[in-house]
Amino acid sequence: MVACYALVKGAWTLVTLSTAIKDWMKTAMKKATIMQTQHLRLFIALVFCAVTGIAAAQPKSTGGPLSSWNDGETKSAITEFVERVTDKNSSDFVPVAERIAVFDNDGTLWTEQPMYIQLAFALDRVKALAGKHPEWQEKQPFKAALEGDLKALAAGGEKGALELVMATHAGMTSEAFSAIASEWLKTARHPTFKRPYTECVYQPMLELLAYLRANGFKTIIISGGGVEFMRVFAEDVYGIPPEQTFGSSIKMKYEVRDGKPVLIRLPEIDLIEDKAGKPVGIQRYIGRRPIMAFGNSDGDFEMLEYVTAGKGPRLGVLVHHTDAEREVAYDRESAMGRLAKSLDEAKARGWVVVDMKEDWRRIFPN
Amino acid sequence: MVACYALVKGAWTLVTLSTAIKDWMKTAMKKATIMQTQHLRLFIALVFCAVTGIAAAQPKSTGGPLSSWNDGETKSAITEFVERVTDKNSSDFVPVAERIAVFDNDGTLWTEQPMYIQLAFALDRVKALAGKHPEWQEKQPFKAALEGDLKALAAGGEKGALELVMATHAGMTSEAFSAIASEWLKTARHPTFKRPYTECVYQPMLELLAYLRANGFKTIIISGGGVEFMRVFAEDVYGIPPEQTFGSSIKMKYEVRDGKPVLIRLPEIDLIEDKAGKPVGIQRYIGRRPIMAFGNSDGDFEMLEYVTAGKGPRLGVLVHHTDAEREVAYDRESAMGRLAKSLDEAKARGWVVVDMKEDWRRIFPN
Numbered sequence: 001m002v003a004c005y006a007l008v009k010g011a012w013t014l015v016t017l018s019t020a021i022k023d024w025m026k027t028a029m030k031k032a033t034i035m036q037t038q039h040l041r042l043f044i045a046l047v048f049c050a051v052t053g054i055a056a057a058q059p060k061s062t063g064g065p066l067s068s069w070n071d072g073e074t075k076s077a078i079t080e081f082v083e084r085v086t087d088k089n090s091s092d093f094v095p096v097a098e099r100i101a102v103f104d105n106d107g108t109l110w111t112e113q114p115m116y117i118q119l120a121f122a123l124d125r126v127k128a129l130a131g132k133h134p135e136w137q138e139k140q141p142f143k144a145a146l147e148g149d150l151k152a153l154a155a156g157g158e159k160g161a162l163e164l165v166m167a168t169h170a171g172m173t174s175e176a177f178s179a180i181a182s183e184w185l186k187t188a189r190h191p192t193f194k195r196p197y198t199e200c201v202y203q204p205m206l207e208l209l210a211y212l213r214a215n216g217f218k219t220i221i222i223s224g225g226g227v228e229f230m231r232v233f234a235e236d237v238y239g240i241p242p243e244q245t246f247g248s249s250i251k252m253k254y255e256v257r258d259g260k261p262v263l264i265r266l267p268e269i270d271l272i273e274d275k276a277g278k279p280v281g282i283q284r285y286i287g288r289r290p291i292m293a294f295g296n297s298d299g300d301f302e303m304l305e306y307v308t309a310g311k312g313p314r315l316g317v318l319v320h321h322t323d324a325e326r327e328v329a330y331d332r333e334s335a336m337g338r339l340a341k342s343l344d345e346a347k348a349r350g351w352v353v354v355d356m357k358e359d360w361r362r363i364f365p366n
Numbered sequence: 367m368v369a370c371y372a373l374v375k376g377a378w379t380l381v382t383l384s385t386a387i388k389d390w391m392k393t394a395m396k397k398a399t400i401m402q403t404q405h406l407r408l409f410i411a412l413v414f415c416a417v418t419g420i421a422a423a424q425p426k427s428t429g430g431p432l433s434s435w436n437d438g439e440t441k442s443a444i445t446e447f448v449e450r451v452t453d454k455n456s457s458d459f460v461p462v463a464e465r466i467a468v469f470d471n472d473g474t475l476w477t478e479q480p481m482y483i484q485l486a487f488a489l490d491r492v493k494a495l496a497g498k499h500p501e502w503q504e505k506q507p508f509k510a511a512l513e514g515d516l517k518a519l520a521a522g523g524e525k526g527a528l529e530l531v532m533a534t535h536a537g538m539t540s541e542a543f544s545a546i547a548s549e550w551l552k553t554a555r556h557p558t559f560k561r562p563y564t565e566c567v568y569q570p571m572l573e574l575l576a577y578l579r580a581n582g583f584k585t586i587i588i589s590g591g592g593v594e595f596m597r598v599f600a601e602d603v604y605g606i607p608p609e610q611t612f613g614s615s616i617k618m619k620y621e622v623r624d625g626k627p628v629l630i631r632l633p634e635i636d637l638i639e640d641k642a643g644k645p646v647g648i649q650r651y652i653g654r655r656p657i658m659a660f661g662n663s664d665g666d667f668e669m670l671e672y673v674t675a676g677k678g679p680r681l682g683v684l685v686h687h688t689d690a691e692r693e694v695a696y697d698r699e700s701a702m703g704r705l706a707k708s709l710d711e712a713k714a715r716g717w718v719v720v721d722m723k724e725d726w727r728r729i730f731p732n
Contacts, residue, residue: 286608
């Protein structure tokens with residue numbers, strides 16, 4: 001069960017929660033219409049401001065490096081923490097070498113609705129590969145994937161999900177997989193936001209990443225998503241290089257094929273970097289406890305718990321998806337990125353909760 | 367077989383090559399006597415120079431960042447490569463983000479004779495823990511370890527070696543293990559060089575690490591040694607932070623014990639980062655192919671092969687232990703750090719071979 005879940009987080013969700021997905025997709029389509037209306041409203045407001053010189057009656061941002069964050073408690077909690085750990089005269093000063101901030105990816109840095117982006121990739125791969133596998137037309141779980149029959153996919157259970165993932169993510173070299181994922185990201189579009197997935201990233205988080213780096217932080221991804229999928233775009237989009245991007249992984253084997261050394265992706269789970277797998281990933285890949293952690297779901301609970309339990313100044317931050325108009329509002333009941341336990345315990349643990357609707361002036365880049 | 371070998375590389379070697387170890391230790395003791403004579407010679411030479419103002423008749427170094435490297439083809443091959451990839455006007459220019467250099471540890475950055483330092487640690491740990499394990503006095507492989515009976519240890523085979531390693535390296539938290547290793551490194555002394563192990567590092571390599579970093583390189587350890595053992599000293603000694611130090615690993619489990627989140631080291635192999643495991647480690651931890659690789663043994667063959675087979679400028683470097691007077695001369699027949707295949711193929715593959723005796727003005731830091 002666990003194995004399927006985190007390799008491509010979505011594959012697991014797909015298997016167990018197909019009905020929920022359908023509902024989400026319906027809601028998301030509705031949101032798209034709402035968004036168009038919202039764009040019109042924003043446009044009218046901007047014209048009004050330009051003519052009258054009066055600022056729109058919305059929360060304000062003082063600009064600067066976090067200009068997409070509205071002023072308020074959330075933004076202050078982050079900037080005050082950073083100021084404190086970078087101030088040499090502060091008792092909370094942290095040397096540059098120890099300034100490490102870890103980030104979940106799905107739902108924290110980019111959207112995970114109506115489904116994990118990597119799940120959309122996996123389903124598209126099945127379609128793309130179907131020509132070479134005529135047997136898939138009648139063979140589950142591929143038949144279900146090709147027909148978009150989520151109910152049948154769910155019926156295939158763990159075994160089916162794993163078959164699906166391994167057929168689309170293993171059996172080729174690392175280089176070949178990267179090329180496939182890269183090509184897909186260039187052409188695929190988000191179904192409701194109508195833009196490339198790499199533009200479905202959160203502008204306030206991009207600013208935050210840059211702000212932290214400008215303050216001597218190393219920004220590192222610790223995600224449940226597949227590591228080699230994320231490495232395809234993380235450097236260009238987030239400014240986070242491959243050696244600082246970590247996620248769930250499958251095993252690899254080194255071979256020399258026709259005189260060329262290659263790494264073959266094997267159909268076998270290596271690390272599931274979700275829930276309790278996140279602190280394990282932190283120790284494996286980083287080897288020291290970060291001082292800041294950013295997540296958005298219960299899959300990030302252990303990461304925030306581990307990071308904020310360390311000695312000295314620590315900050316845990318949860319992104320709460322509250323904006324039904326500009327993105328999608330979801331938490332406790334969501335098939336993807338369920339947020340319940342983390343939210344319930346946030347206050348007692350001193351974790352900052354970002355209210356996307358209130359705290360973010362903008363969601364996506366222009 | 368493989369499992370034992372690389373977790374603590376020495377444990378495996380100990381099991382299969384006990385006779386060879388004994389011979390090495392005898393030779394090393396002999397070397398110690400030779401070294402004392404050599405120190406006297408050096409002292410006399412220095413006094414002579416000071417009085418007469420005439421430089422000693424040994425190979426010269428022009429000083430600068432690599433002042434412990436004698437001028438010559440080896441040094442030039444390295445510096446010319448670095449100049450080429452950092453020169454914006456060169457067709458071989460490499461952006462900073464891609465300037466990654468990987469280093470083996472044992473025998474490349476610090477000594478591995480008369481035995482891997484981590485093996486010495488494991489044997490000392492058995493002695494330290496023996497009081498809590500009265501049964502070890504009669505139980506193999508512990509009895510053999512306590513008595514220094516290498517023949518009996520070898521007779522215990524793979525199972526015995528694994529028992530030894532797991533008893534000394536697993537079953538505690540990561541933090542506890544680091545504290546134990548750190549404490550040991552503070553007090554243990556090399557048997558023949560008579561100095562802390564952390565001073566049995568190669569001065570020319572320390573200079574090389576600093577030189578590469580000054581030229582925009584990220585220096586990363588990819589070693590067969592245990593990752594959490596190396597992380598204890600790599601930052602202080604090499605300037606390489608934990609998040610750039612990778613080696614063989616055992617599995618870990620996240621737990622909250624008495625309200626405190628911890629990572630438990632399990633008695634189960636995770637990755638054996640030696641031979642073909644090195645390119646796997648590179649992809650797992652770095653996610654892109656380095657442009658420089660430094661090793662010293664056949665365990666580094668695949669790493670150098672993988673790195674130097676990439677497109678664009680690449681440099682593979684082997685440290686050849688040729689200095690019987692200042693360190694230990696060994697290659698093809700050595701129990702630890704065997705160097706045969708890599709040496710045989712170095713020329714055809716364009717790998718640079720460092721002749722320690724000729725190319726290094728100094729071996730250890732003062």
